[in-house]
Amino acid sequence: MTNAAAMRNYGFDILRVIACYMVIQAHAGEFYYIGNGGKITNTLDAYWVGWYNPICIISVPLFVMISGLFLFPVTDIPAFFKKRFSRILVPFVLWCIFYALYYYAKGYVDLNTTLTNIANIPLNYGARIGHLWFVYMLLGIYLFAPIISPWIQTASRKSMEFYLVLWAVTLTIPYIHLVIPDIWGETFWNRTPMLYYFSGFLGYVVLANYIKRYHMEPRPWNYTAGVILIIAGYAITTYGFIHRLDTEKFINKLALTWGFETINVAMMTTGAFLMFKNLKIKNPDSPFTRLLLDIAAKSYGIYLAHILILNAVHSLLDHRFASAAVKIPLMGLCAFILTFIVVKLLSLLPKSKWIVG
Structure with missing residues (x-):
């Protein structure tokens, strides 16, 4: 075993692969509760989505935490941006263009709309492929990384905990809004209320680095706390979806x-x-x-490409099984395996890093 292998944290590779699969299974569930115009299809299959998808939701914040763990320190800003943006931005743009052309080839849009979609990539997507929102968010974190890097590296434990406590408060705001529509300075003319600067995905980056600095060593309580947090969080997430399924009409x-x-x-x-x-x-x-390790290394390419494969898998398998209880995990697994194979083949091409990251 090499020294590099001995020092490698394989837990994060495993977590990256699991998160990659979770993304695909979550999107597999969308076939069974999302109707036309964002309306809900309230069927028995939708209840299965309510049981399956809540745990898969953590895939995106897990990706953010894992990425954020290795962002710092940022010492050479040009080199940092060159490395990060070349790996993330170029494949993203190419896949946006591909999806725009795919929509045209399928006859969903005309040529003028296709060219407009491609021109709009710097603003939002190259076609309405919903999962690509993640990349814009991730690029935003990368842009902020050089600014927050000195604080991440030197902040005291109490300082980081102060931030995380206020970030945790912002995580309750969606529920507070059920009772009080506007709080802490929220109005239609003010988009930056009191705790605005403590909110968002940056909290997951800070949390990852807080754990890295103060709780990275294995402790027996890690697993107990982990199980409790997962069970409690899952219960809230699942109950909220299933309980509201009979009363809400739209996905948002x-x-x-x-x-x-x-x-x-x-x-x-x-x-x-x-x-x-x-x-x-x-x-x-x-x-x-x-x-x-190969799947973990290609997780970004799998993320970019999986919707195309998932749609094909859905067309092949949907009519073969009666219940979403079977279809959702089966579609997720098949799409995950097939997408990896496709990305693996693409990685064999010259200059493949510009395609799969």
Whole structure:
């Protein structure tokens, strides 16, 4: 075993692969509760989505935590941006263009709309492919990384805890809004209320680095706390969806407890992070470990490409099974495997890093 292999934290590779799968299964569930115009299809299949998807919601914040863990310190800003943006931005733009052309080839849009979509990529997507929102958010974190890096590296424990406590308060705001529509200076002319600067995905980055600095060593309580946080967060997330399924008509209302910036999703994400951060692999040179690392390394390419494969898998499997209880995990697994194979083949092409990251 090499020194690099001995020092590698395989727990984060495992977590990255799991998160990658979770994204695909979450999107597989969308076929069974989202109707036309964002309306809800309230069927038995939708209830299965309510049981399956809540745990999968943590995939995005997990990606943010894992990425944020390795962002700092930022010492050479031009080199930092060159490395991060070349790996993330170029494949993203190419896939945006591909999806725009795919929509045209399928006859969904005309040529003028296709060219407009491509021109709009600097603003928002190259076509309405919803999962690509994540990349804009991630690029925003990268842009802010050089600014926050000195604080992340030197902040005291109490200073980081002060930030995280206020961030946790902002995670309850979606629920406070159910009772009080505007709080702490929120009005239609003010988009930056009192705790605005403590909110958002940056909290997951700070949380990851707080754990890295003060709780990275394995402790017995990590697993107990992790299980409790996952169970409690899952219960809130699941109950919120299923309970509201009979009363809400549109997705944006129904998916309240699925919000990435809610306290329950943050609980599940933190629990998973604590449980996986110190996992060991006994045989790093085994074929399984090499496959695991290969999937983890290609997780960004899988993320970019999976919608295309998932739609094809749905067309092939949907009519073969009666219940979403079977279809959702089966579609997720098949799409995950097939997308990895496609991305693996693409990675064999010259200059493939510009395609798969």
